Amino acid sequence: MIEINNLHLTFNKGEANEVNVLRGINLEIKAQEFVVLVGANGSGKSSLLNALAGTVTPDKGTIKIEGKDITHLKEYERSKFLSRIFQNPLQGTAPDLSILDNFRLASLRTQSKHLHIGINQNFKDLVREKIRTLNLGLEDKWQQPMGTLSGGQRQALTLLMATMDDCKIMFLDEPTAALDPKSSAIVMEKANEIISTNHLTALLITHQLKDALKYGNRILMMEEGVISKDIHSEEKSFLKMEELFGWF
Ligand SMILES: Nc1ncnc2c1ncn2[C@@H]1O[C@H](COP(=O)(O)OP(=O)(O)OP(=O)(O)O)[C@@H](O)[C@H]1O
Numbered sequence: 001m002i003e004i005n006n007l008h009l010t011f012n013k014g015e016a017n018e019v020n021v022l023r024g025i026n027l028e029i030k031a032q033e034f035v036v037l038v039g040a041n042g043s044g045k046s047s048l049l050n051a052l053a054g055t056v057t058p059d060k061g062t063i064k065i066e067g068k069d070i071t072h073l074k075e076y077e078r079s080k081f082l083s084r085i086f087q088n089p090l091q092g093t094a095p096d097l098s099i100l101d102n103f104r105l106a107s108l109r110t111q112s113k114h115l116h117i118g119i120n121q122n123f124k125d126l127v128r129e130k131i132r133t134l135n136l137g138l139e140d141k142w143q144q145p146m147g148t149l150s151g152g153q154r155q156a157l158t159l160l161m162a163t164m165d166d167c168k169i170m171f172l173d174e175p176t177a178a179l180d181p182k183s184s185a186i187v188m189e190k191a192n193e194i195i196s197t198n199h200l201t202a203l204l205i206t207h208q209l210k211d212a213l214k215y216g217n218r219i220l221m222m223e224e225g226v227i228s229k230d231i232h233s234e235e236k237s238f239l240k241m242e243e244l245f246g247w248f
């Protein structure tokens with residue numbers, strides 16, 4: 001599904017503050033794998049995700065998705081099959097627009113041929129039905145501006161928006177870091193549910209080691225721009241908190 005070969009990324013090349021953020025990443029992620037990525041601050045986790053999403057351009061190496069080389073594909077072109085959830089619930093949504101309009105935007109993002117979607121009653125019903133599945137009582141608030149919701153509510157809706165199109169891959173970069181423990185738990189449960197029911201291939205970055213143990217079927221550790229540990233399904237299920245903690 002995702003194939004990364006010898007990926008290198010350097011910031012401020014040739015300057016005094018040059019930093020080699022990715023130093024030869026090789027990684028293959030199979031379809032419907034749910035990979036958790038852990039590692040110390042500054043180890044390059046977000047940079048790897050940014051390179052996969054097209055926010056930054058690597059200086060060496062290739063990225064393939066379903067066999068197709070996308071290393072130089074523009075970020076917006078990748079958004080057809082790839083969605084991202086960020087640490088800050090404000091990112092990725094339009095705070096002044098209503099919930100419904102945010103869902104419209106999410107759909108239009110990749111379905112430019114179906115502009116009529118925006119004025120369709122069916123669309124409104126579809127969105128309300130989807131929101132109802134969250135069980136957060138938000139289905140009757142579809143006219144409310146996104147910015148008036150709590151971080152947890154917004155993050156749950158953002159997850160749902162990612163399922164409005166042909167998204168096959170979901171990247172989550174510390175999606176619960178700004179949330180209280182209860183909202184974090186709800187959002188992680190929703191994310192897990194959405195990933196499995198939509199058969200998504202997912203990559204989750206987290207500093208919550210409990211979540212790293214609980215979710216996903218593979219765990220990677222990043223250290224100074226390389227992947228230093230890679231543990232698959234069965235072995236991951238035996239992984240203990242103390243051992244994981246010892247990685248740091
Ligand atoms: N745009 C940039 N310009 C210069 N340096 C950058 C840039 N983005 C990231 N870096 C540097 O690259 C290194 C890796 O950063 P990155 O954000 O990938 O780490 P991370 O593993 O996600 O850390 P954290 O757990 O704190 O989120 C850091 O030293 C950071 O300062």
Ligand SMILES: [Mg+2]
Nearest residue numbers: 045046047173
């Ligand atoms: Mg980061």
